[in-house]
Amino acid sequence: MTTPATPTSRAAALEFRGVTKRYGSGEESTGAVNDLSFTVPAGTICVLVGPSGCGKTTSLKMVNRLIEPTGGQILLDGSDVMSEDVTALRRRIGYVIQQVGLFPHLTIGRNVAVVPALMGWTRERQQARTDELLSLVGLEPGRYRNRYPSQLSGGERQRVGVARALAADPPLMLMDEPFAAVDPIVRQRLQDEFLRLQRALAKTILFVTHDVDEAIKMGDLIAVMEEGGRLAQFGPPEEILAHPASDFVARFVGQDRGLKRLSLSTIADLRTEPLGRREGLPTFSPDTTLRDALSILLVADTRGGVALDEAGQPRGLVTVDAIASALADDRPRRAARA
């Protein structure tokens, strides 16, 4: 083949500039958005989180113009989304929703290739891209290509939904509660797989959820929204957990925000103490989160645990006190994703 199935990957910066949406006369009506401004750098995941009716889905749908804003601007790589042809705009924005929205009358292969087909790719290129994407989301193409959505489990369907959104290699993806419809175990696996994918793809992603834990796990940046469609706080997860900007944010992220912060850092980030005797102590691999390490130490009831390095060699002693002081640090380092 002369043309590669995968175009060169790229991501776009997304900016909300004073975006407002009013329904009728009531400014406070459900789904309204009030003067929303924030910037999502190219290649990062921004999570919109907030209670229901806070306007997070409305904000998401204004990006691909399923809903037209009343005021303000949404800029994609600096150009106003309102200035572009709406169909062309939507074809370069991936879209994943909770209900998945696979076409029941088309095979999985044809579903993934919907946007490439709209864009007039040749059959061969569509098929090559479809197989590539199915493999990418962990579905063996030979087994799944010719099946129908009704023959798949909820988790498998959601993977197909992600593959479909990625088909034309969009610089931006919109994801509206994409993992909310599956059970907690499948959800966690899908989240982990998606984060692993994102490390390779580095798309710009706007992600909506009502679940704080999901927001903390998925987001490089979090936009907390409150009733009336106002932005309550915008920043990286550590900052929102360490310094909630208002009572609303503090209440929304929960009493356990300290523990949640610990889940953002790993053993690799922690300063350790000299090891000494190590018999009978639990060991921690570098990617163990501090939250898990704390839990294990409390249960084990020992003076500490052994931090291992990448090679599996002991690096130093981890204690409950060391973990507690990591929380006291003004800006604990973010769990490395690369």
Add this chain to the structure above:
Amino acid sequence: MGGGPSRVPLMDLLTVTAQWLADPMNWQGPNGIPARLSEHVALSGASLLLASLVAIPLGLWIGHTGRFSWLVLSSANAWRALPSFAVIGLLVPFTTAIDPNLGFTLYPTLVAMIVLAGPPLLVNSYQGIAGVDRDLVEAARAMGMRERQILLGLEIPIALPVIATGIRSAAVQVVATATLGATFGFGGLGRYIVLGDANHDNGELFGGVVLVAALALATLALFLLVQRRLVSPGLSSRTAG
């Protein structure tokens, strides 16, 4: 109408009907079964086609846009209650005023067939489209499908089983109405029923009945076959699980 066959034993009726159907004389000439059958089929096909050309696009459009849906449901249900025979009778004075000759024989039945085929076509096209999950339509729109592509590539294929059911009922309705038209001098298989009744010929009368019933069943079977070929296996419950 002439004397009914009420006192004829069933076995005799079956015998004379079989005899009439087997008689080679009834299979030739302008009043022969092939000629009457093709008349019946041609007129039914033409009116179904004409009705479809109007009612299906209208139903699809109303279903897609959601406009005037109240009109479809209320009028179509009233319409459906109309008895075919009454419709033909009501039309006669108007069509004879326009064309004294064919206005009595051909047009009232033809118009009635078209008019009566409308409601199932219209209602099912509308309901088929309106029943497509709105989240699915929004997802299609969000992927950059244009309205026409959404209708042709998503809504119609998903609505096809419902639309096909409408076409099937309309087809059977049309085949049945064409039979009634024979009373007014319209051709088709209904002629045998009218003539058999007038001539006290039970063989001809029930031969006609058998032929009309067979045609209605064949129509049903044909449309079911076509539907099975056209509807995606992804929509059938057999592929689930």
